[in-house]
Amino acid sequence: MKQYLVIGLGSFGTNVARTLYEAGEEVVGIDLDETIVQETINNDYLENALVLDxxxxxxxxxLDVQSFDVVFICIGLIEPSIMITLNLKEMGVKKTIVKAINGKHRKLLEKIGADQVIYPEEYMGKRTALVAMEPNMIEHLRFSQDFLLVEVKAPLEFIGKNFIELDIRKNYNINVIGIKKISGRFIPNPTATTIIEKDDTLIVVTDTKSANKINDILKKEYKED
Structure with a gap:
């Protein structure tokens, strides 16, 4: 199992950490603000969170940062995020994924060796286009070459069944961490007896191969409709 470190527990960082945590991954979150760290633990978004500069x-x-397979830098200030990224690269961290707050920040991060830079505005623009081109499955975040978070329409063969009946982890190799209802209501951490309904959207953590299999099922259903 890989180990993840999330630096900065604002809205973006907390969502990254929470997604990894709910997927059963080993993740540690750190933030300079003690209140934020405590809220993260109290809300059960993360088990291991530390106050650290x-x-x-x-x-x-x-903290032995070299032992982590992936480090996310989710700081909302340019200078600290650049400094942290430089320090991590010099310490030999295997992979850094850094949040950029604007285009200039992104270029600077790329120049100093950040392995992957996430620029929210650009991401949202791409997502809007992807929704139009590929409405069945939207990739939200790729944690590594094979490990990703996607949003998929519930296949017709899932409708009316619960997770026990489907045995999703065994049969499809996916972990469902949430369900979005057509009404807009969100169900986090659905239980084994939760029934999947028509027009549900599943928030899934899986590997690329399994995600592609689900997408193939959806494409076939869409074509037949």
Whole structure:
């Protein structure tokens, strides 16, 4: 199992950490604000969260950042995020995924060696286009070459069945961490007896191969309709 570190527990960082945590991954979150860290733990978004200044090299070394497979830098300020990214690369961190707050910030991060830069505005623009081109499945976040978070329409063969009947993890190799209803209501962490209904959208963590299989099912159903 891979180990993930999320630096910065604002809205974006918390969602990244929570997604990994709910998927059963080993994840540690850190933030300079003690209140934010405590709220993250109290809300059960994360089990392991620490108050730590990520711009301090000594504190990062004590955390043994080199042992993490992927480090997310989700800081909302340009200078600290650049400093942290540089320090992590010099410490030999395997992979860094950094949030950029604008285009200039993204270019700077790419120049200093960030392995992957996520620019929310650009992402939302791409997502809007993808929804138009591929309405059945939208990729939200790729954690590694094979591990990703996607939003998919519930296949017709899922409708009216619960997770026990479907045995989704065994038969489809996917982990459903949430369900979006057509009304807009969101069900986090559906139970084993939750019944999937028509027009449900599943929030899924899986690998690329399994995601493609689900998408093939949806494309076939869409064509037949």
């Amino acid at each position: 990520a711009t301090d090299e000594i504190q990062l070394k004590k």
